[in-house]
Amino acid sequence: MGAAKKAIYYLFHPNELRSIIQWKVWHEPVHRRDPSKETPTEKACFHYLELTSRSFAAVIQELNPELLMPICLFYLVLRGLDTIEDDMTIDIKDKEPLLRNFHEFMEQDGWTFDKNGPNEKDRELLVHFDNVVTELKKVKKPYYEIIKDITIKMGNGMADYALNAEHNINGVNTIPEYELYCHYVAGLVGEGLTRLFVTSELANPQLLVRMDLTESMGQFLQKTNIIRDVHEDWLDKRRFWPKEIWSKYVDKWDDLFAPEHREKALQCSSEMVLNALKHADECLFYMAGIRDQSVFNFVAIPQSMAIATLELVFRNPAIFQRNVKITKGDACQLMMESTQNLRLVCDVFRRYARRIHKKNDPRDPNFLAISAQCGKIEQFIESIFPTQDPKKIAAGQKAANEPGMDTMDAVFLVISALSTLALIGLLMVGLAWFMGARMDKLFNNLDQALGGSVRSPAPVLGGHEEL
Amino acid sequence: MVSEKKPELGSVMVIGGCGFLGHHVVRLLLRDYTCAVSVVDLRCTRNRRPDSDAVAYYEADITDAEKLESIFAKAKPDVVVHTASPPAQANDSVSHALFKKVNVDGTATVVKACQRTGVKALVYTSSASVMSDNRSDLINADERWPVIRGKDQSEYYSETKAAAEELVLAANRASESPNLLTCAIRPSGIMGEGDTMVLYHLINIYRQGRSNVQVGDNDNLFDFTYVENVAHAHLLAARALLLTAASKTIPLDHERVDGEAFIITNDSPVYFWDFARAVWAAAGSPHGTEHVRVLPRGVGMVLGALSELFFWAIGKPPTFNRQRIIYSCMTRYYDISKAKKRLGYKPLVPLDEGVRRSVKWTLEQEHMKQQ
Structure with a gap:
């Protein structure tokens, strides 16, 4: 959309414009990464994260510091795998071992990969993958093991699909095949994430028992x-x-x-x-x-x-x-x-x-x-x-069966509230009068404002006194 | 199913076994269980099984205690499934008397007969409507919700069903006959082959070209239940009662089936007008929703009141009234976790398949009548 077209669009969809402004202005991240304290390799990782993900870059960078780096790296590793799998210019003979052994490459200091075709959109990430390797070494052991485990499963799954000629020519046939495919591309990622969340104690450990829920998230x-x-x-x-x-x-x-x-x-x-x-x-x-x-x-x-x-x-x-x-x-x-x-x-x-x-x-x-x-x-x-709350409904039923009660209650409540107000009002007025307030003036002024039906010298008096 | 051994239910008597629900109970007994089947009904001509099925049919009025007991003595049932009830359609004093006679007095007679002849298990067909005041929403309601009785219950039919349910549940392990175990099934919106109410009315609306009006916003969920699933639930309950009777100990509260009521649905509430439209589509309606005009609930209520006033003036019962509007705008769906946990209930037939089968049957009936 051009700027003019956009302007017209939002003129007719003011709510959408309002949402955009609201998000931009008022969204306060729970956590914000602090680039001033980051090493150059950390910075590089976030650079490639922003380069390779439109939708996840922002939410990942707002994660709890405990998981910020592990999940960023988890994402980059999987993105790296994906970039090899996607590239049709790489021969299958080369591709298969690359996918199956990716978890070993990601442990080799200085490992990079520049055999991607020139048009592969995320090739830069693999060209500079040494940054990811460096950072992966710093990840806490339990988190690292999860990342590695999923990388192995994902790499093998991708290699199986790449070798599967039937799949490549005809695509997916049955619904179980379709769901298995979704498992490899999304269910596995979900599995890794749930394990990271639970290991870091940021999620209920029951989620590990009910892995079907994780699977549903991915599916x-x-x-x-x-x-x-x-x-x-x-x-x-x-x-x-x-x-x-x-x-x-x-x-x-x-x-x-x-x-x-x-x-x-x-x-x-x-x-x-x-x-x-x-x-x-x-x-x-x-x-x-x-x-x-x-x-x-x-x-x-x-x-x-x-x-x-x-x-x-x-x-x-x-x-x-x-x-x-x-x-x-x-x-x-x-x-x-x-x-x-x-x-x-x-x-x-x-x-x-x-x-x-x-x-x-x-x-x-x-x-x-x-x-x-x-x-x-x-x-x-x-x-x-x-x-609905069944107890309240049952209670309401009982109350309805004794109709006098709650109407009388309501009447008493209103009367007592009104009389309290009246009493307080009277007390305040009395106190004011006791302290020397001129009530007569007030009433006379009021009277005049209403047309002055009562003849009284008060206005004149009042006037003089004020002078 | 073929390789598995069918569960045993002994001698089973289905009261109302030629009726809409009852004949499906008989069909499932013959299909899914090992048992001897007897039927008691006012007339035993319609929905009768072929003689090869060896079902013993007895014609009797269930309010006739003497006759009923003599049949019980002859058939010697271990299990009684009591489905008999007059159709809930009319709302005049004659039908009120009938509701009272069959539902309350009849059920009392059945309970007595069970107690006197050593029946082990009695399963009663109640109705999910006993929990509705016909005005308020029921949102994901379960058995903890109160039963609406007396002057809060505006439908006399539901009042009699609730009274009968109370009688049946009170007879569970009662001192007169401590060996009789009872429970109640509360189905919501039964439809299926043999149904002359829900589907019949809906198809009529389509035939009269009135499928183009929708009252309310159609965000209200409603539970309809395919009859075979309701029948299935009855038999699961009967089996559970027999197992309880055979065990020495009284089950824990959260496992108990005897003395309990169970809501039964298809476990898939749908938007009220969606159900109607699915029926119309199955009946051949070529329409989507483009032709539908939405009548807001408030407007509908005013029109309903005017209609009531008009019919009152001319001295006839109104065909269109405010209750109709209320029903079509009411949310009324249930949480059936209790039946799932304690009876192991799960609908056998999904809702859309149930609608297809039921509409097909209704159209076939019409076709046969025309010929």
Whole structure:
């Protein structure tokens, strides 16, 4: 958008502009990194973090100092892996050992990698990876072990996918395959993060017992991205929507993008949205286990963005024609609501669940299942923040059965309040009079203001006295 | 299911076994359990199983104590599932008398017959409506919510269901017959094959071209339950009661089934008008929501009052009234954790599948009538 176009847009969307200004002006990070105390390699790491991540750079830098560096490095290591996996100019023979042994390279002092193609967007990170290696050595042992463990799992997963010719030609087939893919790209990251949160005592250790909740966090984010990016991925000849789902609606994958199949494509996308929405309540449950404000913000912001994105892509034909994303104003509003407490995040989820339900179309074969899924989100929120209290309802019932009581109580309450006020008023007036206040003057003035019906010399007297 | 051994229930009697819910209970008994099945109903012609299923049918009025006891003596049930109840449609004094007679007096007779003939387990079909005052919302309500009785209960039908539930639960381990264990199932919004109420009315609305009006904002969640799931819950409860009867000790409070009421739903509340639209879509409606006009609740209430006034003036019962408006704007959904934990209940059929099956059946019935 050009500046003029932007100005016009915000003229008609003042709320969004307000949200942006509010966020920019009033957002006070829980923690702020202090560059003056950082080593040059630390600074370099944050430089590459900002270079490689649009969405995570800000929230990572506001993390609790205990986890600031470990999570920044965790991100950079995974980004490094991703940059190798993504690069189609690297031969698979070279790529496979690079991916599988990445956890060893990241322990070698001075290790860098400059074999990425010139167009690989994050190649700079690997060219200067020695900075990351240096900083990784300083990370506390338990945190380092977690980072390393996930790097091994992720590297092997990526190598398996790279070698899987079927996957590379045809994409994902079944729903379990789709969820396994999401596990490798997002579920594993979630696993690492949860372990970091619990090890640093910033989250409830129960989260390690309920790893399915962590998995849902990752699945929810990744599935949302896959739905949103369908057009971009189609242009890149990549397909992540499972055949098991889209083949119910169209015969060929490309048909999904043909205007004549638009309604079928929309129905297909709503099944994809339904499939993602089933994780929403578990995401809220997970967030209830976070004990640190900065960690809460870190996990809640992407989740709020995801439910808002699901609402945006739901029954939206534009996703088959171009990239869609939530507006900056909405994003700022969501960030504000996601950096306070679980209750507000629940409000966000309920608001967007209701918007999804409003867009739902009865002709869609997934209509009632989507309605039920939105209902499930609302019901889950009720289970953690109940609106009704059975004890109060039962008490209200009893009170209603003895009607005289509470009306009489109310009358007595009002009478006693009024008489207290009257008494205090009288006391004050009496005290004022006792101390020499001229009440007569007041009443005469009042009388005059009302038209002077009472004849009295008082005004004249008053006047003289004042002179 | 085939390889697994079917659980045993001994001799089971289904009262109202030719009715809407009752005949599904009979169907599930034959499908999922090992047992002998007998049925008591006012008439045993409709919804009757083929003779090959060996169900013993007895025609009787459940308020006839003598007749009922003689049938009990003959069938010797271990388990009684009491589903009989008149349809809750009408609201005049004649139907009130019927509600009282069947629901309260009939249930009292059934309880007596159970106590006198050594029945081990009695499962009673109550209703989730016993917790509703028909005005206030019920938001994720569970069994801790109070039962609404007396003058707070504006629906006489619900009052009689609550009274009957009280009778049944009071009979649990009662001194007259300490071996009889009882419990109550409170289903919400039953629909399914054989239903002549919820679906029938909804499909009529669509046929009359009235599916284009929505009262209220449609953010109110409501629980509808597919009949097979309700039947399933009854039998889980019966089984739990038999297991309790067989054990020497009284179960812990948080595990108890005997003497308890259980709310049963499909465990998937949906927005009120979404349910109606799903039914209409299944019935062939070509509409989305573009043609829908939203009537705010307040306006609806005024129109309802005017309608009541008009019909009062001409001396007829109103077809459209404020209660209708209230129902369609009311939030009424339940938390069924208790049934999940203690009965091991989980709906067998998801809601959308239940709607598809039920609407298909309703349309087939219409088709048969036309021919």
